[in-house]
Amino acid sequence: MVESFTRQSSAIFLPNERxxxxxxxxxxxxxxxxxxxxxxxxRYQKQRLVEPFCxxxxxxxxxxxxxxxxxxxxxxxxxxYNWLKRGLMIAIEMNNDEISYYRNREKFNQLILAGAQDSRAAAELFYYLNRTGYNGLCRFNKKGLFNVPFGKYKNINYKRDFRDYKNAFFDWHFTLGDxxxxxxxxxxxxxADPPYDVEFTQYAQEGFNWEDQERLARWLASHRGQVVVSNQATERIISLYEKHKFQIEILDAPRMISCTGDRTKAKEILAYRNI
Ligand SMILES: C[S@@+](CC[C@H](N)C(=O)[O-])C[C@H]1O[C@@H](n2cnc3c(N)ncnc32)[C@H](O)[C@@H]1O
Structure with missing residues (x-):
């Protein structure tokens, strides 16, 4: 990491070493x-961290x-993130109103259609849409166009100057793909933090189905270094990682199991190998 990256000098650090x-x-x-x-x-801080689902x-x-x-x-x-690595300063106007939102969503989609989704303009618009759209969702229609509706937030603190991230990202490499x-x-x-296994719904989260969960467990089990993986603690996820000889810890997640008044905490699995 570069020398100028100190906790004192940067406004992006969270309090209490978080x-x-x-x-x-x-x-x-x-x-x-x-x-x-x-x-x-x-215990392994000197080693490179690989996050396949960052x-x-x-x-x-x-x-x-x-x-x-x-x-x-x-x-x-x-x-x-690749633009943050270069020290992004956002130049576009960012307004929290419906007309500006849909105008910017259209501009973003035009960039996608023009094959310019890796441009700086696309990065700036993506940040604006992420802050201003409904629940920070990132959802696309069948044509691959961003279709999240306006978020109706009262106040949004937009950030323009992302130069602080440049130092943190100095030796981090961002890759795109499976x-x-x-x-x-x-x-x-x-x-590894893949999309959750959702046992009882027809649709897999983010197109990540049960075969992908199995493919991931096999890939992780073949890694000769340290592995930590998190997921929803469904019965089949627990058996899958047990089968691949992972050590397993079950944690209470900070969310409830349902939004219908059931106060039971959802369970999360942390599975380890070679630790
Ligand atoms: C649970 S989220 C990760 C959240 C992240 N750990 C965090 O704290 O912000 C799962 C991620 O997996 C990505 N993803 C889905 N399928 C993937 C695949 N086949 N290969 C790589 N990434 C994938 C999604 O885009 C999503 O960002």
Whole structure:
């Protein structure tokens, strides 16, 4: 990491050693898991961290590895991070009103159609849409166009100057694609946070189905270095990782099992190998 990157000099650090503030909102963000993964990773801090499903970077920015490979299948998040690496300053106007929102959504979709989704303009618009759209969702229609509606937030604190992230991201490499295409070595520490296994619904989360969960467990089990994986603690996920000889810990997630008044905490699995 470069020398000028100190906790004192940067406004992006969270209080109480909780790492750096994630720049995007992200469904399934695992900030609450940092306190469980950090004591494990600290023993291997010199090793490169590989996150095949980096999403909103909540865990990476909590662990603050010196070296990392951060991968996701979402091209817009990866493009945004690559622009943060270059020290992004957002130039576009950012207004929290419906007319501006739909105008910017249209501009973003025009960039996608023109094949310019890795442009700086796309990165700026993606940040604006992520902050201003409904629940920070990232959803696309069948044509691949962003279709999240306006979020109706009262107040939004837009950030323009992302230069602080440049130092943190100095030795982090962002890659785009399916997890299995990652080039890992036996010295890498993998933390994997795939889309949740949802046992009883017809639709897999983010197109990640049961075969993908099995493919992931096999890929992780073949890694000769350290592996930590989190997921929803469904019965079949527990058996899958038991079958691949992972050690298993079940945690209470900070969310409830249902939104219908049932106060039971949802269960999350942390599974480890070679730790
Ligand atoms: C639960 S989220 C990760 C959240 C992240 N740990 C955080 O704290 O913000 C799962 C991520 O997996 C990505 N994803 C889905 N299928 C994938 C695949 N086949 N390969 C790589 N990434 C994938 C999604 O885009 C999503 O960002």
């Amino acid at each position: 790492g750096i503030r994630p720049p995007l909102k992200w469904a399934g963000g695992k900030r609450w898991l940092v306190s469980h993964v950090k004591p494990i990773y600290e 999403g909103g970077l909540a865990v990476t920015l909590g662990l603050l590895p010196d070296k990392a490979i951060l991968n996701d299948i979402n091209p817009h998040a990866i493009n945004f 997890f299995e295409l990652l080039d890992v070595t036996a010295k890498d520490f993998i933390y």
